[in-house]
Amino acid sequence: MKDIILMTPGPTMVPEEVRKVTGMQPLHHRTPDFYALFSRLNNNLKQIFKTKNEVITLTSSGTGGMEAVVANIFSTGDKVLVASIGYFGERFYDIAKAYGLDAELLDFGWGNAVDLNVLEDKLGNGNYKALLVTHNETSTGVTNNVKEIAKIANRYGVVVIVDAVSSLGGIPLEMDEWGIDAVITCSQKCLMAPPGLAFVSLSERAWQMAKTSNLPKYYFNLKKAKEGVLKSNPDTPATPAVSTIMAVSKSTEMLLNTGLEEVYKRQVLYGSKVRNYIKDLGLELLPREEIASNLITAIKVPEKYKASDIINYMKENYKVLITGGQGLLKGKIIRIGHMGYLTDEMLDKTLTALKEAVDTLK
Numbered sequence: 001m002k003d004i005i006l007m008t009p010g011p012t013m014v015p016e017e018v019r020k021v022t023g024m025q026p027l028h029h030r031t032p033d034f035y036a037l038f039s040r041l042n043n044n045l046k047q048i049f050k051t052k053n054e055v056i057t058l059t060s061s062g063t064g065g066m067e068a069v070v071a072n073i074f075s076t077g078d079k080v081l082v083a084s085i086g087y088f089g090e091r092f093y094d095i096a097k098a099y100g101l102d103a104e105l106l107d108f109g110w111g112n113a114v115d116l117n118v119l120e121d122k123l124g125n126g127n128y129k130a131l132l133v134t135h136n137e138t139s140t141g142v143t144n145n146v147k148e149i150a151k152i153a154n155r156y157g158v159v160v161i162v163d164a165v166s167s168l169g170g171i172p173l174e175m176d177e178w179g180i181d182a183v184i185t186c187s188q189k190c191l192m193a194p195p196g197l198a199f200v201s202l203s204e205r206a207w208q209m210a211k212t213s214n215l216p217k218y219y220f221n222l223k224k225a226k227e228g229v230l231k232s233n234p235d236t237p238a239t240p241a242v243s244t245i246m247a248v249s250k251s252t253e254m255l256l257n258t259g260l261e262e263v264y265k266r267q268v269l270y271g272s273k274v275r276n277y278i279k280d281l282g283l284e285l286l287p288r289e290e291i292a293s294n295l296i297t298a299i300k301v302p303e304k305y306k307a308s309d310i311i312n313y314m315k316e317n318y319k320v321l322i323t324g325g326q327g328l329l330k331g332k333i334i335r336i337g338h339m340g341y342l343t344d345e346m347l348d349k350t351l352t353a354l355k356e357a358v359d360t361l362k
């Protein structure tokens with residue numbers, strides 16, 4: 001639908017400056033113009049990941065990035081713990097199982113955050129090689145305290161792998177400072193660009209593990225991809241999604257010009273504005289407020305409503321698209337994404353649309 005406002009957890013809205021770039025003739029990926037652009041992108045990404053390590057660009061969605069990390073650093077039967085708080089935690093567990101890891105799911109329940117004491121107990125007694133965890137659980141609107149989680153894992157020498165698909169560039173994450181070994185994100189959420197790319201970065205320790213990894217990989221071979229990034233004329237092993245690379249190059253430049261600290265501050269304001277509005281409407285948030293995400297808000301749908309009716313009302317009458325629940329929460333919640341490119345006008349329209357939907361449909 002034309003002119004629709006995407007208040008979803010991704011793809012998110014793409015600013016006009018970035019859309020213009022997307023509409024340009026794609027560069028050829030074996031030319032100096034591309035090398036210069038890719039080099040600028042890699043530099044921007046390192047600043048956003050807050051790492052001195054290389055950031056690898058993969059032509060895939062975020063899930064491909066998660067799979068690439070698993071396939072490249074582990075070997076068959078490696079014992080890993082997956083701390084899950086929802087749909088995407090379970091996806092990480094599924095990927096680990098699919099690759100033959102000895103994966104254990106530590107389920108904290110949908111709508112909760114990782115309990116640090118429980119995690120500490122588990123890691124202290126379990127002899128795990130790695131911990132896989134979601135930073136911002138998009139299915140429930142909960143943000144995990146990854147800084148503390150990484151601290152605990154590091155205390156026990158456990159490698160920390162973070163799915164930051166819906167968080168990087170929106171809320172603080174300091175890969176090197178917090179001692180994280182792998183961070184994964186994508187183009188279509190906080191980075192304000194169209195879908196098509198995943199980005200991953202590995203610590204020195206994770207690259208060491210990659211040397212002995214025996215799992216099958218070809219397209220997602222991170223060692224090969226890193227060689228491409230390190231060339232004086234950096235490139236990718238196969239044809240990348242050039243238009244999306246051009247777009248992310250522009251959007252990350254915009255993000256850095258605004259300043260990450262400024263973006264983080266703005267997200268805190270958006271998060272509390274949405275939550276306060278929801279409470280004033282008499283609706284209930286899914287998670288406790290202390291763990292609620294500033295990037296996406298999950299709202300319980302009261303018995304008298306149908307989630308799909310609210311979503312359709314907002315779409316048809318206001319051209320605002322929000323989403324429903326996934327997995328266990330299908331039909332039980334609605335979710336408003338407020339990450340990436342967002343203006344006060346878009347947010348106000350969304351909240352007005354929600355109020356009218358709730359008033360009209362009751």
Ligand SMILES: Cc1ncc(COP(=O)(O)O)c(C=O)c1O
Pocket residue numbers: 009010061062063064088134136137138139163164165166186
């Ligand atoms: C936290 C999280 N992890 C992973 C994914 C999967 O990303 P993609 O749909 O780009 O494969 C998503 C997508 O919404 C997500 O929010």
